[in-house]
Amino acid sequence: MITKQAVTHQSIRAIILDRIHKGEWTAGTYIPGEADLAVEFGCSRTTVNRALQQLAEEGLVERRRKRGTRITPMPVAKTTLEIPIIRKEVTARGGTYSHHVLVNEMALPPISVQAQFTISNQKLLHLNTLHLSDNTPFMYEERWVNPAEAPGILEADFKDVSPNEWLVKEVPYSDGDISFSASSASERVAAHLEVPKGAPVFLIERTTRMNDRAITALRMYYPEGFRMTSKL
Amino acid sequence: MITKQAVTHQSIRAIILDRIHKGEWTAGTYIPGEADLAVEFGCSRTTVNRALQQLAEEGLVERRRKRGTRITPMPVAKTTLEIPIIRKEVTARGGTYSHHVLVNEMALPPISVQAQFTISNQKLLHLNTLHLSDNTPFMYEERWVNPAEAPGILEADFKDVSPNEWLVKEVPYSDGDISFSASSASERVAAHLEVPKGAPVFLIERTTRMNDRAITALRMYYPEGFRMTSKL
DNA sequence: AAGTGGTCTAGACCACGTC
DNA sequence: ACGTGGTCTAGACCACTTT
Numbered sequence: 001m002i003t004k005q006a007v008t009h010q011s012i013r014a015i016i017l018d019r020i021h022k023g024e025w026t027a028g029t030y031i032p033g034e035a036d037l038a039v040e041f042g043c044s045r046t047t048v049n050r051a052l053q054q055l056a057e058e059g060l061v062e063r064r065r066k067r068g069t070r071i072t073p074m075p076v077a078k079t080t081l082e083i084p085i086i087r088k089e090v091t092a093r094g095g096t097y098s099h100h101v102l103v104n105e106m107a108l109p110p111i112s113v114q115a116q117f118t119i120s121n122q123k124l125l126h127l128n129t130l131h132l133s134d135n136t137p138f139m140y141e142e143r144w145v146n147p148a149e150a151p152g153i154l155e156a157d158f159k160d161v162s163p164n165e166w167l168v169k170e171v172p173y174s175d176g177d178i179s180f181s182a183s184s185a186s187e188r189v190a191a192h193l194e195v196p197k198g199a200p201v202f203l204i205e206r207t208t209r210m211n212d213r214a215i216t217a218l219r220m221y222y223p224e225g226f227r228m229t230s231k232l
Numbered sequence: 233m234i235t236k237q238a239v240t241h242q243s244i245r246a247i248i249l250d251r252i253h254k255g256e257w258t259a260g261t262y263i264p265g266e267a268d269l270a271v272e273f274g275c276s277r278t279t280v281n282r283a284l285q286q287l288a289e290e291g292l293v294e295r296r297r298k299r300g301t302r303i304t305p306m307p308v309a310k311t312t313l314e315i316p317i318i319r320k321e322v323t324a325r326g327g328t329y330s331h332h333v334l335v336n337e338m339a340l341p342p343i344s345v346q347a348q349f350t351i352s353n354q355k356l357l358h359l360n361t362l363h364l365s366d367n368t369p370f371m372y373e374e375r376w377v378n379p380a381e382a383p384g385i386l387e388a389d390f391k392d393v394s395p396n397e398w399l400v401k402e403v404p405y406s407d408g409d410i411s412f413s414a415s416s417a418s419e420r421v422a423a424h425l426e427v428p429k430g431a432p433v434f435l436i437e438r439t440t441r442m443n444d445r446a447i448t449a450l451r452m453y454y455p456e457g458f459r460m461t462s463k464l
Numbered sequence: 465a466a467g468t469g470g471t472c473t474a475g476a477c478c479a480c481g482t483c
Numbered sequence: 484a485c486g487t488g489g490t491c492t493a494g495a496c497c498a499c500t501t502t
């Protein structure tokens with residue numbers, strides 16, 4: 001061999017993208033089968049398959065057995081958002097991180113929260129935390145935790161490690177939901193974030209579960225100016 | 233063979249997830265090498281490799297040559313957001329979609345927009361569109377398009393197909409940026425969305441490019457109440 | 465220098481969905 | 484029934500990183 005790995009699944013991916021971009025293969029077109037492409041590119045079908053599977057995951061291509069592979073007629077834009085630990089989010093922006101746990105007690109959650117935990121009339125751990133960057137409010141978090149699903153949390157000390165970080169490190173989860181929205185600051189939220197009541201806040205609501213049992217549900221309030229960014 | 237495909241990369245993935253969840257493999261632990269796991273599971277190394285690569289993509293596992301594979305000590309939560317065509321977003325929520333193109337003219341964009349297009353003192357196509365659900369404002373969009381990168385757009389008729397949909401269908405892109413934030417409605421935005429001036433709005437800013445040349449940059453304003461949701 | 469993941473190959477069988 | 488993608492295998496070589 002003179003060259004090493006001349007044809008990789010990455011290079012095939014690039015060629016296909018190029019053909020789409022050049023208009024050689026337009027939206028809706030059925031492209032040749034894996035076997036044909038393997039011959040054309042001088043590689044094994046496995047390699048072509050891998051490239052096409054990746055493109056299918058990204059939504060650029062649609063594949064169905066027997067029908068073949070076609071360029072997605074109206075691709076749905078997808079982006080992967082990374083939700084970092086708050087401490088890292090602050091330090092990545094060049095700030096100095098600190099936090100205060102404002103509330104740490106067992107309490108009866110409101111009905112809306114109870115619904116997410118599929119419990120009724122049962123106390124949960126209530127944790128409200130203010131996260132700061134350079135001693136100014138960065139994010140205010142209201143959290144409920146089912147201690148039965150997070151062993152050790154009742155004894156945890158949140159002086160150095162925030163509840164956010166403690167849970168990420170200690171309690172694995174299998175799935176969850178997340179939502180993003182804009183909201184106006186309630187009196188309580190406004191006070192903690194040091195913004196006027198009614199000011200716009202960026203709200204992230206999140207629930208994590210382990211096999212259908214909710215571990216924690218929380219709301220994170222960011223003051224106006226916070227941006228969540230990503231690549232398409 | 234009695235059973236078919238007893239050991240798949242999916243089943244291996246499931247086993248590994250189970251071991252993490254059960255605490256058998258805790259955060260930071262180095263797990264056996266691919267070859268060892270292949271022997272244990274009675275399959276080829278290729279299959280184990282595929283399972284582990286997927287877990288690595290999801291951020292649950294970290295892999296480095298020579299070091300091996302370990303459970304990510306503090307996994308970063310990731311979620312894939314799908315940004316649908318506005319029309320589909322509305323109909324998926326059970327509304328009847330319609331739109332009005334309010335502005336459609338060549339104009340000199342503000343400096344902030346010019347910067348994204350790496351142009352100077354050059355006119356671009358300015359398109360402002362109001363999207364409605366059941367005849368009430370759903371989203372207001374301010375868009376700039378470089379006609380040189382979107383051939384045919386100057387002749388396009390946006391009566392039936394909104395600029396959003398036209399571009400998705402006609403102009404492929406190679407990459408882009410997107411950001412989400414909360415903002416307060418300017419007088420203009422407030423008027424279009426029929427909300428009070430200063431009311432919270434959910435703002436999505438987006439730029440798409442083809443090989444480093446910007447095609448379109450836009451801001452989408454959603455009134456309070458809009459939620460973008462996803463699975464973790 | 466050596467160990468581990470990253471990838472390719474050639475062949476095989478299977479599952480799905482359309483014809 | 485048959486064509487296409489989905490996946491596994493067994494072996495091989497390579498690339499990266501640490502020892």
